[in-house]
Amino acid sequence: METTLARGAHPTAPPLLQVDSVTLAFGGVKALSGVGFGVQPGSITAVIGPNGAGKTSLFNTISGFYRPTGGSIRFRGQDITRIPAPQRAKMGLGRSFQNIALFRGMTVLDNIKLGRHAHLKTNVFDALFYLGRARREEAELRRDIEERIIDFLEIDHIRHAPVSALSYGLQKRVEMARALAMQPEILMLDEPVAGMNREETEDMARFILDVRAEWGVTVLMVEHDMGMVMDLSDHVVVLNFGQVISQGVPAVVQADPEVNRAYLGSGNVDELRAKLRAAARIPTSAGAAA
Amino acid sequence: MDWAYLFEISLTGIASGGLYALAALAFVMVYKATRVVNIAIGEMLMAGGYLFFSFAAMWALPLWLAIPAAVLACGLLGAVIERTMIRPLLGEPPISVFMVTVGLSSVLIGLVEMIWTADQRRLPEFMPTNPIMVGDAFLAPKVFWGAVIAAVFIAAVLLVFRYWRGGVALRATASDQAAAYSVGINVPRVFSLAWVASAMLAAISGIIVGSIGGISSSMGVFGLSVLVVVIVGGLDSVLGALVGGILIGLVEALAGAYLGGEYKLLATFVVLVVILMARPYGLFGTHEIERL
Amino acid sequence: MRIGTLKESYVADAALFDSRTQHAWLAIAAVLLVLFPFIASDYWLYLACLVAINVASATGLNILTGYTGLVSLGQAAFMGLGAYTVAILQTRYGTPMLLNLLAGGVVAMLGGIIVGIPSLRVKGLYLAIATIAASFIAHFLFANFEITGGTAGLSLSPARVLGMDLDTSFRLYWLIVPVTVLMLLGAANLFRTRIGRAFIAIRDRDISAEVLGIALLRYKLLSFGLSSFYAGIAGGLWAYFFRVVTPESFPLSMSIFFLAAIIVGGMGSILGGILGAVFMTMVPELLKLLVDLLPGGASLAVFLSPVRLVIFGALIIGFLVFEPLGLAEMWRRMRRFFHLWPFRN
Amino acid sequence: QGAEEIVVGGSIPMTGVFAFAGVGINAGIQDYVKIINDAGGIKGRKVKYVPEDTGYKVDVSVAAYKKITSQNKVNLYYGDSTGFSKTINPELERNGNILMAGASFASELNDPKKYPNQFLVGPDYTEMFSILLKHIAKEKPGAKVAFVYSDSEFGRDPIEKSEAEAKRLGLSVPIKIMTPAGSVDVSTEVIKLRRAAPDYTIFHGYILAPIPEFITQGKQQGMKSKWMGTFWTMDSSTVMKMGEAGDGFMGVMPYRYYYDTEKAPMLEKIRAMRPEYQSTAYMQGFLAAMLFLESAKRCLDGNKPLTGANLKAALNSLKDFDTGGLIGVPLTITGNSIPVGRVYKADMKAQKMLPASDWIKL
Amino acid sequence: MTQEPTDNVLEVNNIEVIYNKVVQALRGLSLAVPRGHIVALLGSNGAGKSTTLKAVSGLLPLENGALEAGSITFNGQSTTAIAPQLLVRRGLSHVMEGRRVFEDLTIEENLIASTYALSGRESAAKPDFDLVYEYFPRLHERRKGLAGYLSGGEQQMLAIGRALIAQPELILLDEPSLGLSPKLTEDIFGIIARINAERGTSMLLVEQNATVALAVAHSGYIMENGKIVIDGSAERLANDPDVREFYLGMGGSGEAKSFKDIKHYKRRKRWLS
C-alpha cells in the first residue's frame, strides 16, 4: 500500500491492475506464460492477439475463474492472486463474457440486478419475509438500475423480456449492462462487438467511451475488431502463444512487424481482394498432391 | 481369516456383478446416444422377462425360439417407446426426458399387471444346472452362465464401438443434435437404434435375472442397483458399465457376507459417494467441457 | 402492454401479485381455504391436508431443483428426518408442537447441507443419483436404531395446542394449511431478492455466476438447506398427520413423486410446485372416482386397477410430450386468454 | 332402523406389490358377504361391502378409509398393511364404531391394550414361527434352525422373539440371514447358509423370490436342510411355482386349502361358488368376513349397538366356534389373534399341499 | 459438369418463418444463389439471417421454428419435404452459427462423423480427410485432441472442414469470421475463395464483417426485419452510400470514420423509409 502511495507522486499514476509474470497451464498446454502488464486508472486498455493466444484465459485468471500456476495479480495495489472469484467481483472487477453467459431463465432486468449481487446485504431471513432491509434494498437497486443503466444503454423496451428471445447484439448489450451493475472499478469486456455489424459496433464503441467519461470506469477489453481497438484504446497489449509480444500505444503496436505477421494481416480490402483473386487462381491439383 | 470363504464370496460377487454390467450396458447405450437417463431400465428388464415368460411358458415355444422372440419383441417395444415418448422431446432439457422414463416405468408396471396379473412367476429353467466348482469354491450355475453371457455381449459392444463409425455417430448425436443433422447423420435413426439395442440388451438381461430371481411386477427395483453401477462406471462408458458392475457386485457380496444384509445397499451407496467425490463423472465417464 | 398491469412505481412493479385481478383471485382463494373445512367431508379434508403437506415439500424441492438446478432424489429422506425428529421430540420429551416442527426443519436442513456438500464437484444427473444415497442412508438409520424405534417405527400422540388435541383432519387443517401458505409466501419472496436470483443464476450457468460474485458452494448449500428445511417441516406435519412414522414411510418412490410433481407442475415456478403437487396427489384419487362411476363398480375395480397405473404414467408422459413447461405454463396461457376475466377495471 | 345396512369397508391392495393377495382377499370377502345376504342378511339387515384399491400405499389406504367412512356408516373394516393398521388405530379408537382386521399378521398388533378395536385373522408372525418350531422340536429335537428373512418390517417382525423361543424348545439357531429388499441374486447368502449347515431353514418376509433360488442353490451345494415358510409364501399356487425346488417345502398355514377334502362344509360351499382354485388369501378374506359378521350377529342378538368395543367383545366371546372347517379346530379367540396353525408340505407330483402335522394350538 | 451462369443452385421464394408459433422472423424473403457463386447475405442483428439459413437446411423445427409460407428449391427440387440429413447427403451443407463442433469428440472423429453425409451418394466418393488437413494444417496437428478445447478460430476451421468432407455443391456459411482474429479472418476467407474457385462450390455467406464478405462474394443481399432490402453485385453494394456508411464504416466522402467521432444521433437508413 505504501509503495503505491509513494509512486502516486510519479507522473504516471500507479496501475489500477497489475499483472505480473502470470503463468497458466492446462495439463501440457501452456495458455499463459509470464504475462505482465499494467492497466492505468481511467484508461481503455485492449488485449489483442491471435485465436488461442490466451486472452480469454487471461481474463479468467484476472477474474479468478482460473488459478494461475505462477505469477501474481494486484488490484488497487492489493495482491488478489489467492482471493476467490466472488470476492474479486465484490472488490470491483466486473466483466462480460466472450460466449454470451446471460442467465436464460431470467428477464433482462433480473440479469442486470444479478450483477449487483455481491454488493447487496439481504440474508435468507430478510428474503423469506421480505420485510425491512430486503424491501428497501430491492427498491433502491431497482431505481438505480433503471435510472443509471437501463436508460444509459437504451434497453428500456426490453427490460421485461426473457433474454433467450433477444438477438445477439441486444444480448451483448445486456451483458454490458450486467457488468455495469456490478459497480466495477475496472470493466473487463471480452469481445464486446463480436458478431455485430459496423453500425452496432459504432453504438457499442460510443457506450464504452461514455461509460468511461461519465462513470470514470477503467476499461480492459479483448477485441478482434481492429478499427475499434485502434480508435478507442490508450494502451494495447498483444498476446501470442500466451506471451506478451508487444505493447504500447496503438500506433506503436500497429507498426510492429511481428504483430502484423502474427495477427493483423493486410487489413486492406483491396489488397485482400487481390489476394483472394490470386488464391483463386491456384491450380486444383495442389489439393490432390498433398 | 477364512481365505476360502473370502475367495468363494468374491467369486460369487464378481459373477453376479456381470449381471449388473449387462443391464448397465443397456442403460449406457441409451445414454450415450440420447443423453437420456432411463430410470425405467429395471422395468424394461421386467418387460423382457415377461415377454420371454409368455413365449416360453404360455405359448410353449421351444427355448431357441422363445429367447430370440422375446428379445426381438422387446426391441420392438424399445422402438415404440422411442418413437412415441422420446423423439417428441428431442431438444428438451434432460430432466424432462428423465421424468418421461419415470412415467414409462409406471406404464410398464401397469401393463404387466394388466396382462400377466401381479403374481410372482418363475421362468422355465433353461440354463445348465451342473454346479460350477472353482477349486473348492462353489459358483451357482445360473450366475456363472449369466456372467458369461454378459461378458460376451459387453465384449461385442466394446468391439463395435471401437471399430464401427456408428459409435461416433452415437456420440456426435448426443453431443449436439442440430450439428449431427448438419453433417448428415440420421438423428432419428440413431435414436431408434440406440433404444432398440438397449431394449434388446435389457431383454437378455431380464431373462437372465428373471431366471434367477423369478419375475414380478416389482422386479423393476433391480434397476436401482443398475443406476448405481452406471454412475460408478460413468454414465456413457461401456467399459465403465463392466468395471462398475463387477465392483458393485463385489462390494455387495463382501458387505453382505461380512456385515450383514442390511449393509449391502448402504455399502454400495457409500462406495458410490466416495467414487463420485474423487471422480465426479464416475470412473470412466466423459468430463463435461466447461469453459467461460 | 396489457391493461391492468400498468405500474405506478418500481415497488408496485416488484410486488408479488401485481394486478387487481390477481388480488381478487387471491381473496377468493383465501376465502375458499377458510370455508373449505366447514363444507368438506372427512375424506376431502384428509386429501386437502395431504395435498398441503405435499405442496410444502414439493415447493422445497422446487427451490433446489427447479430454481437452483440441482436435481435431488432425496426429498423423501429429508421429510423422514423431519418426521422422525418431531416424533422423537413429541414421544420422548413432549416439547411444544411448533418447536418440534421447527426442530424437524432444522435437523432436515442439516441433513440437506451434508448431502449437498458433493454438489460443488458432482453435477447434473450424477448428483441426482448420488442423492439417492441419502434415501438409503436415512432408511438405514431409521431402521437400525433404538431411538427411532427400529423397523416398527414410532407412534405419536396428537399434537396439543391450547389444551386441544389435533387429532382430526378438521383440526389439523388449521395447522397444516396455514404453515404451508406461510412457506409458500416465503418461497415466493425469496425469488424477489438477491438470494433467489443467485439460485437461478446457478441453475442457468454456475461457472459464470461465480465470476459475477456468487459464492457457489455457499449458495448451493443454502439451496440444499432451504429445500430440506421445507421438507423437514413438511415431514413434521406428516408425522402429526399420520401419527406413525416407520422407515418405510419415506421410500425412494416418494422422492420420485415429488420430482414428478414439480416437473409436471412446472420447474422454477412456485405456482408450478403447487399445481404439480395437487395434480399428482389428486389424480390417482380422481381416477378411482372415475372407476367408481363406471357401471360394474367393485368387480370392475379389480380389473381396472392396473389401468390406473397406466393412465397415471401416461399422464406424466403426455404432459411432458405436449407441454414440457408444465401445468404452470398451461395456466399462464389460459390466463393470458382470459387475462382480466371476470374482473374488469 | 332394523333395515339399515351393515357396512364392511376395505382398503384392499388390488395393485402394487401385494396385489396378488388383494385380489383373493377381495373375492373372499365378497363371497362370504354374498352368502350371508343370500341367506337374508343378519337379522334382516343386509351387508354391504365397500372396497377401495390402495396400491399397498399407506397414505392411499388412509384416504380410502376416509372416503369410505365419510360416505358410509362403517361397522367393520379390512385393512391392507401393518403400516395402515398402525396409522389408522388412533382414528379407529376415536371413531369407536368400527372393528378392524386385515392382511397384517404383525406381532405388534397382537396387543388388545394398544389395538383394542383390531384383530388378526390367524396367528401373528411370531406365533407362526412358534408353530413351526414346535413341529421341528417334535420331529427332530435339538435341531439346528436357520432364519432367512427380508430387511423389512414384515421380515424382521418375529426374528428376535423366535430365536428365544427356539432356545426354549431346545433348538439352536446357528445363523440368521437378512437379505435386502428386492435382492435378486442370493448366492452369497447361500454360501453363508451352507456353512452353517442347518437342519431346517425358515424363510420369512418373502412371497416367492428369492426362496426357490435359495433352495436350488442350497441343494446344488449339497445342503440337507428342510425348507420352511410362513403364511404369505404358503399359497398353493405360489409354492407350486417353485418347481422342483419346492418339493417337500413346508410351512405354517392357519386355514385349510381350497382342495382339502377333510370334513369342511364351508369349503364345499366355496368350491360350489367358484369352481377354480382359490388362494389362501381368499380364505383369509373369507374368514375375516365370517368373523366380522359373526361378531355383528352376536351384538345384534344381544341387542347391543354395533360399536367397536361391543364387536370386539362379541369376537372375544367366541368359544369353540365352528368355521365350517376353514380352520380345522374349533375357535376360541381370547386376545387379538387366533394362534392356530398346521404344517403343510408340498407334494409336487400331486401339485398340492398336504398336511404334515396335526393342527397345533399355542 | 455443365455450368451455366444463370442456373441457380438455390432459390428461396417468399418464405415466412415463425418461431414458437408467435415470433415472426422472416416476412416474405426471396433470394437465389447462382451455381458456382458466392452470395453474401448481410444484415443487422436479429434481421433473420441465421433463420434464413436454418430454413434452407431444414433445421428450424429443432428450435421450434416453422416455415409457414413460401418455397425453397435446391437444384430445382423443393426441400421442404426432405429430412435435413438427406439434404446434406444431396450436397447442401450448413456451417452453423457458433461453430457447433462436437466437443466431446476428437477432431478426427468430428470429421468421421461428417462422412455420414456421403452415405447413399451415387458417386460414392471416398471421404478426403487429407483435403481438409491441406486447407487447415493446424487441424492436422491437433487431430487427436478434443474439439471442445480448440480455440475459437480452430473450431471454425473444423466446422468448415466438416462441411468439406461432405463434398457439397452448396455451403451455407453462418458468420465464419465470428470471433476470429483479423489475420485468421483473411485466411479463412482466402480459403473460402479457394474452395469456391477450385471446386466450384456455391456458397451462401452470412457475415457481419461486410468488408471481407463483399471482397469474396460475387453478389449480395442486405436484409432488415426479415426482408431483403437491397441486392446486387458485390461491386454495386460496395458503392451504395448506405452500405458504405452502415456496413463498411465510411464517412460521406469515402474515408474511414473513426470510432472516436461517433454521433449520439444517427442518419436514418433510406431503405427503412
Ligand SMILES: Nc1ncnc2c1ncn2[C@@H]1O[C@H](COP(=O)(O)OP(=O)(O)OP(=O)(O)O)[C@@H](O)[C@H]1O
Ligand atoms: N479449460 C481448458 N482446458 C484446456 N485447455 C484450455 C482450456 N481453456 C483454454 N484452453 C486452451 O488455452 C488456449 C488459450 O485459449 P483462450 O480461450 O484463452 O484463447 P483466446 O485468446 O481467448 O482465443 P479466441 O480469440 O479464439 O477467443 C487455447 O489453446 C485453448 O485450447
Ligand SMILES: Nc1ncnc2c1ncn2[C@@H]1O[C@H](COP(=O)(O)OP(=O)(O)OP(=O)(O)O)[C@@H](O)[C@H]1O
Ligand atoms: N429459437 C428462437 N426462438 C425465438 N425467437 C428466435 C429464435 N431464434 C431467433 N429468433 C428471433 O428471430 C429473429 C431473427 O433471428 P436470427 O437469429 O435469424 O437473426 P440473425 O440475423 O442471424 O442475427 P445475428 O446477426 O444476431 O445472428 C430475432 O428477432 C430473434 O429474436
Ligand SMILES: [Mg+2]
Ligand atoms: Mg477468447
Ligand SMILES: [Mg+2]
Ligand atoms: Mg445469426
